[in-house]
Amino acid sequence: MTTDIKERQAIRRSSNVPAYSQLADILEQQIAALTDEERARALPSEGDLSRQYGLSRITVRQALKSLESKGLVYSAQGRGSFPTLQRVTGISGFHSFTAEVRRNGQEPGTVILATSEVDRLPASIAEKLPVAEGEGGPQVHLRRLRLIDGLPIAVEDAWLPKALFPDLRPADFTDGSLYSLLADRWGLEPAWTDALIEPDRAAPEVAQLLAIDPGDPVLVAWRVTVTAEDKVFERVRSIYRPGFSLRVARYRLG
Amino acid sequence: MTTDIKERQAIRRSSNVPAYSQLADILEQQIAALTDEERARALPSEGDLSRQYGLSRITVRQALKSLESKGLVYSAQGRGSFPTLQRVTGISGFHSFTAEVRRNGQEPGTVILATSEVDRLPASIAEKLPVAEGEGGPQVHLRRLRLIDGLPIAVEDAWLPKALFPDLRPADFTDGSLYSLLADRWGLEPAWTDALIEPDRAAPEVAQLLAIDPGDPVLVAWRVTVTAEDKVFERVRSIYRPGFSLRVARYRLG
DNA sequence: GTTGACAGGTTGTTATGACATGCTAATGTG
DNA sequence: CACATTAGCATGTCATAACAACCTGTCAAC
Numbered sequence: 001m002t003t004d005i006k007e008r009q010a011i012r013r014s015s016n017v018p019a020y021s022q023l024a025d026i027l028e029q030q031i032a033a034l035t036d037e038e039r040a041r042a043l044p045s046e047g048d049l050s051r052q053y054g055l056s057r058i059t060v061r062q063a064l065k066s067l068e069s070k071g072l073v074y075s076a077q078g079r080g081s082f083p084t085l086q087r088v089t090g091i092s093g094f095h096s097f098t099a100e101v102r103r104n105g106q107e108p109g110t111v112i113l114a115t116s117e118v119d120r121l122p123a124s125i126a127e128k129l130p131v132a133e134g135e136g137g138p139q140v141h142l143r144r145l146r147l148i149d150g151l152p153i154a155v156e157d158a159w160l161p162k163a164l165f166p167d168l169r170p171a172d173f174t175d176g177s178l179y180s181l182l183a184d185r186w187g188l189e190p191a192w193t194d195a196l197i198e199p200d201r202a203a204p205e206v207a208q209l210l211a212i213d214p215g216d217p218v219l220v221a222w223r224v225t226v227t228a229e230d231k232v233f234e235r236v237r238s239i240y241r242p243g244f245s246l247r248v249a250r251y252r253l254g
Numbered sequence: 255m256t257t258d259i260k261e262r263q264a265i266r267r268s269s270n271v272p273a274y275s276q277l278a279d280i281l282e283q284q285i286a287a288l289t290d291e292e293r294a295r296a297l298p299s300e301g302d303l304s305r306q307y308g309l310s311r312i313t314v315r316q317a318l319k320s321l322e323s324k325g326l327v328y329s330a331q332g333r334g335s336f337p338t339l340q341r342v343t344g345i346s347g348f349h350s351f352t353a354e355v356r357r358n359g360q361e362p363g364t365v366i367l368a369t370s371e372v373d374r375l376p377a378s379i380a381e382k383l384p385v386a387e388g389e390g391g392p393q394v395h396l397r398r399l400r401l402i403d404g405l406p407i408a409v410e411d412a413w414l415p416k417a418l419f420p421d422l423r424p425a426d427f428t429d430g431s432l433y434s435l436l437a438d439r440w441g442l443e444p445a446w447t448d449a450l451i452e453p454d455r456a457a458p459e460v461a462q463l464l465a466i467d468p469g470d471p472v473l474v475a476w477r478v479t480v481t482a483e484d485k486v487f488e489r490v491r492s493i494y495r496p497g498f499s500l501r502v503a504r505y506r507l508g
Numbered sequence: 509g510t511t512g513a514c515a516g517g518t519t520g521t522t523a524t525g526a527c528a529t530g531c532t533a534a535t536g537t538g
Numbered sequence: 539c540a541c542a543t544t545a546g547c548a549t550g551t552c553a554t555a556a557c558a559a560c561c562t563g564t565c566a567a568c
Contacts, residue, residue: 018551046519076560088383199494200496329550333531
């Protein structure tokens with residue numbers, strides 16, 4: 001065997017990736033590989049990590065803080081830092097549908113139903129998710145049917161602001177991940193999302209798309225996603241079929 | 255007028271509350287009082303705050319970081335720190351029901367329907383939200399009807415682990431905030447929650463409690479809440495009436 | 509045996525300092 | 539006037555240092 005688990009990864013100081021970020025990635029990877037038994041034990045102390053990787057304690061703490069904000073570890077004064085248990089996995093509807101389904105070990109599918117360009121955000125979504133000044137301008141609209149392992153799961157209507165994505169054309173849309181496209185071409189990534197979730201009955205045309213009966217109980221989610229700089233990234237209305245459940249994992253309280 | 259908006263609050267160094275936390279509270283309060291116009295402008299720079307409050311830049315940054323993690327501000331390198339827009343308000347079902355409804359300017363109501371003690375967590379909730387080793391022991395069960403302005407909104411079943419709340423008795427439950435009781439007597443506070451949300455039809459007994467028709471579409475939420483140290487705080491199943499929408503605000507992506 | 513004091517290790521808080529990186533607006537140049 | 543340059547200011551990263559607060563296990567005293 002040439003690979004050795006104890007092989008210690010090093011921090012590249014010449015890299016443009018910050019040291020704390022590199023350390024966070026290393027720790028995240030190591031934690032993911034732990035058994036349940038090992039998860040009950042503390043991680044190496046800040047002092048140990050500092051010496052091991054040749055970093056100051058401030059940098060080590062920055063790495064641990066970033067893992068803590070993602071809900072992967074917690075720290076207890078006087079005791080140490082510990083991995084958390086991951087309790088819920090599945091589809092949240094908040095991240096990239098493609099990525100979430102794949103991570104769940106299933107096969108995502110997407111059918112583009114319609115695309116268009118509109119001068120203003122439709123009133124139907126504007127009244128659910130308040131629109132700030134200057135946000136309601138020209139949008140690109142995209143209607144998709146989402147499938148998991150070939151089964152229709154949701155009907156999604158998305159509006160993308162042309163102000164944020166200049167030169168975005170309906171023709172750019174493919175079956176692939178929309179988020180990847182936006183990241184590659186405009187370097188923009190979603191950072192936060194607000195959502196409204198409510199129960200409803202399936203309208204006839206939605207029922208037909210989801211292969212359910214009209215009037216069946218469905219879940220309707222309205223989302224607005226923003227970048228780290230609080231720019232509206234997209235607005236989405238999703239209608240999920242009965243029997244499907246949304247999972248909201250690691251929501252920070254207080 | 256004796257009150258002056260420009261009256262500058264000071265940091266109490268002798269307080270047991272950390273300086274960065276005091277500063278974060280001050281800034282949060284000031285940001286909340288800003289007009290929409292003022293929100294577009296940058297906050298004072300880190301250097302300014304450092305001089306104004308007599309704190310090091312590290313401490314100022316710590317305060318800003320804590321506000322950033324709550325989604326109240328964002329920082330842009332080379333430009334400054336800015337307040338974010340608050341887009342969604344309402345009831346998330348994740349925090350204290352009492353507190354959320356009050357903050358929304360409405361009047362919360364609670365009717366205790368039943369209380370009991372059980373030796374094990376019921377299988378119905380255990381299969382929705384996985385139970386780790388040692389978590390399924392004795393629980394105190396609480397069934398409540400939730401009202402907003404007198405209108406029945408949800409039926410909630412909560413299970414609280416006796417391991418975390420020794421001496422908790424069904425008789426301790428009142429119409430007041432359960433979270434306040436737990437914080438006061440055991441010093442424990444919820445930090446994270448995982449949830450599963452799905453559409454369903456109202457069962458007859460639930461329909462009667464919510465004053466809706468059997469078969470009406472309802473929203474069912476299963477939640478597990480944990481403390482900062484990843485101990486299970488409570489498990490809850492909530493059934494919400496049609497027309498009511500859950501809000502998930504400021505969910506961190508990536 | 510139980511209790512209490514204590515030592516040692518851990519995270520929490522805070523300071524000072526330095527340099528890197530990115531943005532804005534003023535400046536200067538053609 | 540239009541445009542490139544640049545100085546200054548903003549946040550980002552990282553180091554060293556010190557003390558506070560807290561937890562756990564050890565060991566002595568009762």
